Amino acid sequence: MNAITHPSRRGLLATVSSALGAFTFGFHAPLVKSAAAQGSNAVPEINVWVVVRPDDTVVIRIARSEMGQGTLTGLAQLVAEELECDWSKVTTEYPTPGQNLARNRAWGNMSTGGSRGIRDSHDYVRKGGAAARIMLVQAAANGWGVAASECSAANSIITHGPSGRSTSFGKVAEAAARLTPPTDIPLKDPKNWKLVGKSIPRLDTAQKLNGSQVYGMDLRLPGMLNAAIHACPVFGGKIGAIDSKAAEAMPGVKHVLRVGENAVAVVADTWWRAKTALDAVKITWDEGQHANASSASFAEVMKAGLDAPEAAIGNRNGDARAALAGAAKRVEAVYGYPHQNHACMEVMNATALWTAERCEVWTPTQNGEAALAATAEAAGLPPARCEVHKIQLGGGFGRRGAVHDWVRQAVAIAKQIPGTPIKMIWSREEDMLQGRFHPVTMCKLQGGLDAQGNLTGLHMRISGQSIVAGIFPQNIRDGRDPVVFQGLNASGGEADIGYSFPNLLIDHAMRNPHVPPGFWRGVNLNQNAIYLECFMDELAHAAGKDPLAFRRALMGNHPRHLAVLNAVAEKVSWGSPTAPVNGQAVFRGLAQTHGFGSYVAACAEVSVSDKGELKVHRIVAATDCGHAVNPQQIAMQVEGSFVYGLSAALHSECTVKNGRIEQENFDTYQVLRMDEMPKVETIILQSGGFWGGVGEPTIAVAAPAVLNAIFAATGKRVRQLPLKHTDLRRA
């Protein structure tokens, strides 16, 4: 197991080493095996989720990956709630993917994406905590020779009611571990929760304040060498010729290697020397069939898809085409969303150690099991002879989940240097060029209004890239990508449309460019919410109706969607005059959607100067995720979602020219910085009764709320992201 060390907040002052201590080269947490993983002399686990040490330390096992979203703390809260342990004694550790494989997936799915960490595992992790408590109580009762029903647990102390005797979890843990696990595991009524629902501080903050948190790129292993890599920037291309003579003579260089058919790596004593030498390798690429591809040429392909006769249907009722034909007024608009890079602050990296018998990888990953599968495949070894050690992620956002291209590369390098650990780090440029990009799409929307301004029909034709076709093509059935309609589904409870249209057709003409797609935080909800919510605003305007009233009229059958929309409207006093800021008039825009099981809405307040300068002053956001495990963490995810969503709306775009991505670093791939960050006010509707995700859905309402406010301010519709391409000066 990978012990995740987080000194308690109380202990922080006492335990952090001196500044000079960092000069001492030492091994880091990933190499430290927990007692539980070491076998015979280990502290026994109560069950797979809970280990209690004799000193009463409670180790809670976390199967999902922490990448900033707070899942480590949230999942620990769920286990601890049922365990009835002392929260100040809680620590956590990751079971490894290899251990999960060896134990018949005792920890279930390790995938950490789709905002699923808590909503997909709350039931079994709470049962893990409850079962451990039952066993601890039973062990204490056995020791006293009393009935377990006369005993209770709280704060890691077990008390026998009638006699008043008490003992601690640590004292009975070994006996508890020998008991047969219970089969009947009742869970608490949510109204009795003590930890869940509370804004408990994160367990992992202290080490993020002094440089001691180890990320993948910080790892050091004995005898380790460093690798820099460059793959063909044109996707589908491969190595033509390499001239590495100059590079091989450079200081510290050990190897210049081919990695598969399409990449060249330099291995050196330090990464900087490897990177410097890699820059000196003369590589001639065989760029292949996509050497002339461009964003412009692909836009033509997507445009044709907007009117193509063949399209996969995502949601349909009534006869939208007939309704449009018979409408008193028709509104039509075409929107577009570009490729974007995840741009995690920590570039892709992995450390691999390969021998003919075994392969180990240390890497930041959102899905340890997928990383293990990629490791085994690249290593040419069975998964049982491989292991992946999950290291803290410097951001994930979907890039580190489904595709482990960088792990395959690191293993392919290590395989050429058996017995030597190789730490491969991408440069930022490599990270930008070799992304798995937000899918590029366009959307043509046509709406029909009757003479009274009521919506009679809507046709929404999406044309463009399918993530699933690029990553899980086996899940495409009859040309239909089921995920592409995220937020637009008729039903399912996961990502459903929030309006009842009398006649509706939503379809998708799949058009895939050669640029590989990825699951980018928010996934397809991002563009779908922009398309629908901005067009709803256009329809309201065409109907001469207030955007909120126009929406509400169609939301009667969607009370949860309506509740979050109403929550933001009430908070901003929608319809009331806004106060000018710095002499600029302020305008509002609304958006709502449903995704990852949660309902979200936002109202943006913006001003646009005479020079066309946009200022987003404030965003009020509402989230209904059912059970809110840690409201402060949810608020942080909502705030962060606006940074991600506003970056995408305002600045970020990856364009293709000559088959390759043009933006290679943050100088050309702009993201939101603090000067543009609006105030965010988060409303969390603790409605209970269901479990929704919070890491992603709010991103989708960031752009449409702002774009609708921009229209209110300027009368200009921004239909192509990012916004930087549009002159916002009033006509």
Add this chain to the structure above:
Amino acid sequence: MAKLNVNGRVVDIQVEEDTPLLWVLREQLGLTGTKYGCGVAQCGSCTVHVDGAAMRACAMPVSAFNEGQKIVTIEGLSPDSSHPIQQAWLALDVPQCGFCQPGMIMAASALLAANPKPTEAQIREEMTNICRCGTYNRVLAGIQRAAGIGTSG
């Protein structure tokens, strides 16, 4: 060959002189709290103090420094995470993934050293580090807390 004063200690460095300070800190001195984010002084993940001022270490060659200049990294900001910025960060749970936070903390502490009571506008202008998780509002609040000034509105 270079001599550097890092976190109060003078160290000899054997390295090509055009090696960026960032990689000397990370690979020669093992001070991995200072992060590589972009290599072109855009993101600020590599921010350190040089004689008290914030500097992006990724784009400065080691040859630009001498042992008379005091370089401080996140590991040397305080011996026990007691710097007011670190304490404010702890109180507000500022970090998410945390990768950019050493740079944020170094930039914020240099800002307060130069301007103990910055206005919100000054903070927004000075703090140009990139955070992709989106901690900006808590970074702002953290700086205000450390400066002993209330948050606006």
